[in-house]
Amino acid sequence: LASRDFHPSDTVIKIKDVEIGGDQLVIMGGPCAVESPGQIDEIARLVKMSGGQVLRGGAFKPRTGPYSFQGVGVEGLEMMAEAGRKHGLLTITEVMTPEYVDICAEHADILQVGTRNMQNFDLLRKLGTIQTPVLLKRGFSSTYDEFLNAAEYILAGGNPNVMLCERGIRTFESYTRNTLDLAAIPALQQLSHLPVISDPSHGTGRRELVEPMCKASVAAGANGLIVEMHTDPDNSMTGDGVQSLFPDQFARLLQDLEKLAPLC
Ligand code: PEP
Ligand code: MN
Numbered sequence: 001l002a003s004r005d006f007h008p009s010d011t012v013i014k015i016k017d018v019e020i021g022g023d024q025l026v027i028m029g030g031p032c033a034v035e036s037p038g039q040i041d042e043i044a045r046l047v048k049m050s051g052g053q054v055l056r057g058g059a060f061k062p063r064t065g066p067y068s069f070q071g072v073g074v075e076g077l078e079m080m081a082e083a084g085r086k087h088g089l090l091t092i093t094e095v096m097t098p099e100y101v102d103i104c105a106e107h108a109d110i111l112q113v114g115t116r117n118m119q120n121f122d123l124l125r126k127l128g129t130i131q132t133p134v135l136l137k138r139g140f141s142s143t144y145d146e147f148l149n150a151a152e153y154i155l156a157g158g159n160p161n162v163m164l165c166e167r168g169i170r171t172f173e174s175y176t177r178n179t180l181d182l183a184a185i186p187a188l189q190q191l192s193h194l195p196v197i198s199d200p201s202h203g204t205g206r207r208e209l210v211e212p213m214c215k216a217s218v219a220a221g222a223n224g225l226i227v228e229m230h231t232d233p234d235n236s237m238t239g240d241g242v243q244s245l246f247p248d249q250f251a252r253l254l255q256d257l258e259k260l261a262p263l264c
Helices: 037-050 074-089 098-108 121-127 142-159 184-191 200-204 206-220 240-244 247-260
Strands: 013-014 018-020 026-030 054-056 092-094 108-112 134-137 160-164 196-198 226-227
Touching: 018 054, 026 247, 037 054, 037 074, 037 240, 037 247, 054 226, 074 092, 074 098, 092 098, 092 247, 098 108, 098 121, 108 121, 121 142, 121 184, 134 247, 142 160, 142 184, 160 184, 160 226, 184 196, 196 206, 200 240, 206 240, 206 247, 226 247
Parallel strands: 026 054, 026 226, 054 092, 092 108, 108 134, 134 160, 160 196, 196 226
Antiparallel strands: 013 018
């Protein structure tokens, strides 16, 4: 079902007035994690003012270490939904377990499956039973074939609203956190009809590389970008401050991107 042979035309996912997978670029911006009502409200305001369409933010965080901040949980979903409503943005948040799919879907417009859960088959199966759009991140050591098979689980369950997200893979290079696989963007679009979103924040792990890799992703044909932005990156509650743009950088990035492709 994920294959272009099965479905020759591009899949366009329409959420309210935003069409993902068409000719326009969708921009998802926001913090790694929802931290407080004030934090997410202020960042939502900045995302909207800069021209973004979707507010990102994790309420449940898949942390490598069990003692790291794990997210604020269900309250975070409420904080983000409120900020999205107030500022007229769609919202995307990560869901980690099948039990939380329904409550996350009640609060967010798009559900994110993180790189560590790309092959959490119970989660994928559960996401196949609803119609909420899913942004499926590529596992950091997964091939395109494994990635498309993971998408297939959701599609096979009956949910056609799947976006693929390239977020960098593990290589021998240690300067960057991951290696953003730019070739994945056109390759996945050739193999599949699903929209492809690029995540240069996790794909590089370095703020100064996010802007050039966003532009490169658009040049490679990405249907959208997901970008971390924080008002106070140095004091963010996850380690992702180092890859988060400052609000003024985010605003400038969107101005530049608009010259490359129309935004949604
Ligand atoms: C995130 O989007 O903050 C995140 C944890 O992403 P990934 O699953 O790609 O590491
Ligand atoms: Mn993050």
